[in-house]
Amino acid sequence: MTSRKFAVKKIGIIERYQEFLPITERTPIISLNEGNTPLILAEALPVELGLKNIRIYYKFEGLNPTGSFKDRGMTMAISKAMESGAKAVICASTGNTSASAAAYASRCGLKCFVLIPEGKIAKGKLIQAYRYGAKTIMIKGNFDQALKLVQEISADGKITLVNSVNPFRIEGQKSAAFEIVDDLGDAPEYHAIPVGNAGNITAYWKGYNEYKKAGRSDTLPKMLGFQAAGSAPIVEGKPVPNPETIATAIRIGNPASWKGATNARDESGGLIEAVTDEDIRKAYRFIAEREGVFAEPASAAAVAGVIKLAKRNYFESNTRIVITLTGAGLKDPDIAMSFDDKIECVEPDISKVKEVIQS
Numbered sequence: 323m324t325s326r327k328f329a330v331k332k333i334g335i336i337e338r339y340q341e342f343l344p345i346t347e348r349t350p351i352i353s354l355n356e357g358n359t360p361l362i363l364a365e366a367l368p369v370e371l372g373l374k375n376i377r378i379y380y381k382f383e384g385l386n387p388t389g390s391f392k393d394r395g396m397t398m399a400i401s402k403a404m405e406s407g408a409k410a411v412i413c414a415s416t417g418n419t420s421a422s423a424a425a426y427a428s429r430c431g432l433k434c435f436v437l438i439p440e441g442k443i444a445k446g447k448l449i450q451a452y453r454y455g456a457k458t459i460m461i462k463g464n465f466d467q468a469l470k471l472v473q474e475i476s477a478d479g480k481i482t483l484v485n486s487v488n489p490f491r492i493e494g495q496k497s498a499a500f501e502i503v504d505d506l507g508d509a510p511e512y513h514a515i516p517v518g519n520a521g522n523i524t525a526y527w528k529g530y531n532e533y534k535k536a537g538r539s540d541t542l543p544k545m546l547g548f549q550a551a552g553s554a555p556i557v558e559g560k561p562v563p564n565p566e567t568i569a570t571a572i573r574i575g576n577p578a579s580w581k582g583a584t585n586a587r588d589e590s591g592g593l594i595e596a597v598t599d600e601d602i603r604k605a606y607r608f609i610a611e612r613e614g615v616f617a618e619p620a621s622a623a624a625v626a627g628v629i630k631l632a633k634r635n636y637f638e639s640n641t642r643i644v645i646t647l648t649g650a651g652l653k654d655p656d657i658a659m660s661f662d663d664k665i666e667c668v669e670p671d672i673s674k675v676k677e678v679i680q681s
């Protein structure tokens with residue numbers, strides 16, 4: 323038998339893309355080997371949609387160290403906070419930002435405070451912030467109110483804000499666009515992404531543009547953003563005071579990077595539309611049950627969006643669509659178990675088990 327060699331070195335996004343990032347020799351790199359996530363070819367979805375000569379890929383960000391793309395921005399934000407001598411960081415979060423901030427802060431001994439909307443955060447994310455040792459504070463209000471509070475608290479500079487209004491977050495997150503171009507050899511024709519606070523769509527558009535400028539790609543994708551119908555301020559053109567959706571990661575009524583999102587949409591010739599919770603649930607099940615990819619509900623919003631556009635023949639043939647699956651399915655066990663297909667429980671008796679198998 324011939325022995326096979328496996329590369330053991332896996333580096334994080336700062337090391338990998340340092341020439342595109344605002345770091346210096348003095349920046350301590352606080353990394354958990356984030357990034358380098360797989361671009362998974364969709365098998366069932368194009369068949370289901372009858373799309374011929376269109377390839378769909380899932381950029382599965384749920385495989386980052388804390389289970390969401392937030393780690394790309396957080397490695398930058400925390401590294402820069404350390405460089406500036408910060409002692410503590412704070413964020414408002416629908417869950418994943420707090421999980422990521424807590425992990426990276428714990429890695430370098432920073433104190434971490436997180437404000438989350440009471441009852442509207444997926445259980446897995448809450449557990450993460452808590453277990454990584456962040457001081458977790460629940461707000462009897464929504465994300466937008468929590469963000470306003472942490473902006474006020476951090477205004478005097480004593481505690482560093484690590485929400486995506488921190489520009490280093492966007493800088494780190496743009497690395498996902500670099501990876502996609504590195505994998506495909508050029509930018510895809512379309513890029514679909516869920517939109518909450520709108521930092522990520524802003525970051526991808528920045529990344530695609532910087533890579534093109536550097537000669538790493540020849541083209542730019544049309545950016546396709548999707549909000550949940552009960553939480554679609556950009557689609558409606560005005561803030562939503564009481565946003566509601568099962569996709570808690572995008573339950574945001576007044577996105578901080580609103581302008582970045584509409585710029586990405588308009589400059590790329592793309593669109594930002596809404597999808598219903600019903601469509602999100604269907605897409606969520608589809609990618610898990612038919613593609614073997616378990617992502618969280620907010621991620622499924624982008625899949626639902628692609629399904630919606632495909633049904634009205636939006637996509638041109640001989641093109642590629644990349645869908646960012648922003649977070650891991652295990653984050654939200656309550657939604658995962660909220661469908662009517664129940665798990666059966668029987669006596670430890672072969673005939674009973676066979677009955678279930680044959681039913």
Ligand SMILES: *Cc1c(COP(=O)(O)O)cnc(C)c1O
Nearest residue numbers: 418518519520521522571648649
């Ligand atoms: C944060 C987050 C989003 C929304 O990203 P924005 O940058 O706020 O638009 C979507 N999905 C998941 C899983 C997230 O954690």
